[in-house]
Amino acid sequence: MNRVFTWQQVAPDQWRNKISELIDSGFFYFDFLTGVDRENIDGQADCEVVAHLAKPDLSDSRIIFTQVKSELASIADLAPASSWYERECAEMYGITFTGGDTSPLLRHEGLGRPPLRKSAVLAARVLTPWPGGAEPEIREDGRKVGNVSRRRQRPPGVPENWLSP
Amino acid sequence: MKHSFIALIEDKCTSCMLCVRECPAWCINLDSHTVEVTEEGARRPKKVNVLDSFDIDYSLCMYCGVCIDVCPFDALAWDEHRALTSTNREDMILSIADLRPSGSS
Numbered sequence: 001m002n003r004v005f006t007w008q009q010v011a012p013d014q015w016r017n018k019i020s021e022l023i024d025s026g027f028f029y030f031d032f033l034t035g036v037d038r039e040n041i042d043g044q045a046d047c048e049v050v051a052h053l054a055k056p057d058l059s060d061s062r063i064i065f066t067q068v069k070s071e072l073a074s075i076a077d078l079a080p081a082s083s084w085y086e087r088e089c090a091e092m093y094g095i096t097f098t099g100g101d102t103s104p105l106l107r108h109e110g111l112g113r114p115p116l117r118k119s120a121v122l123a124a125r126v127l128t129p130w131p132g133g134a135e136p137e138i139r140e141d142g143r144k145v146g147n148v149s150r151r152r153q154r155p156p157g158v159p160e161n162w163l164s165p
Numbered sequence: 166m167k168h169s170f171i172a173l174i175e176d177k178c179t180s181c182m183l184c185v186r187e188c189p190a191w192c193i194n195l196d197s198h199t200v201e202v203t204e205e206g207a208r209r210p211k212k213v214n215v216l217d218s219f220d221i222d223y224s225l226c227m228y229c230g231v232c233i234d235v236c237p238f239d240a241l242a243w244d245e246h247r248a249l250t251s252t253n254r255e256d257m258i259l260s261i262a263d264l265r266p267s268g269s270s
């Protein structure tokens with residue numbers, strides 16, 4: 001079967017309208033909802049919220065996303081299956097879904113940054129020496145072989161100064 | 166091909182460190198040294214990396230395959246070895262001899 005996926009961005013205040021419109025036009029299989037940390041989009045929003053709805057035979061799919069600062073209207077009353085994902089997204093990305101179920105899933109309150117935000121420091125990454133920091137290009141007598149200057153100083157994906165307290 | 170093990174083809178590895186640096190689980194450790202080889206007709210001796218040790222800590226590896234993808238020399242490959250079990254963590258760290266592709270030892 002050929003599956004068709006169509007992506008569409010909507011304004012946050014159109015989020016509920018769009019979802020409800022899709023459900024009414026036959027996209028009532030709610031697959032998932034998740035967040036993506038985009039870190040300061042135009043100084044306005046921080047995260048994207050993405051939802052996937054499909055026709056029940058999966059022939060046609062819509063992936064709807066919107067950019068939010070920290071709040072978005074819940075769609076749990078329109079698509080009950082989204083409630084679990086909204087709670088997960090709230091815990092992992094720190095987004096409040098207004099009007100939805102706000103009970104926590106896994107995390108205790110007050111555990112610091114939501115763990116899937118890029119700004120959340122993973123303590124293990126600070127305490128564990130990075131094996132990539134070894135320098136086989138620099139010999140015991142200080143001689144350099146290979147292209148030492150191009151050597152990457154930081155683990156990939158770890159922001160500058162991230163490892164210093 | 167089962168994705169149940171990552172094998173190292175020692176002869177192909179140039180100790181370039183790419184896999185060590187890209188592994189998201191930080192579970193590859195390698196050590197190497199350089200030797201000078203003089204090829205016939207060459208004016209200056211060439212420096213060649215020699216692999217001393219290459220360990221994958223299978224208690225941390227999540228079988229993502231990033232290391233296999235980034236290796237420019239095809240020195241890492243999926244293999245059909247069984248998943249490992251052990252009662253202690255040290256045994257989960259496999260080195261060059263244990264990482265050979267199945268059927269090659």
Ligand code: SF4
Pocket residue numbers: 171187188189190191192193221225226227228229230231232233
């Ligand atoms: S499969 Fe992934 S986690 Fe395992 S050694 Fe390779 S890069 Fe690291």
Ligand code: SF4
Pocket residue numbers: 177178179180181182183184185195235236237238239240241
């Ligand atoms: S990326 Fe390949 S060649 Fe480089 S150190 Fe790893 S296994 Fe060896």
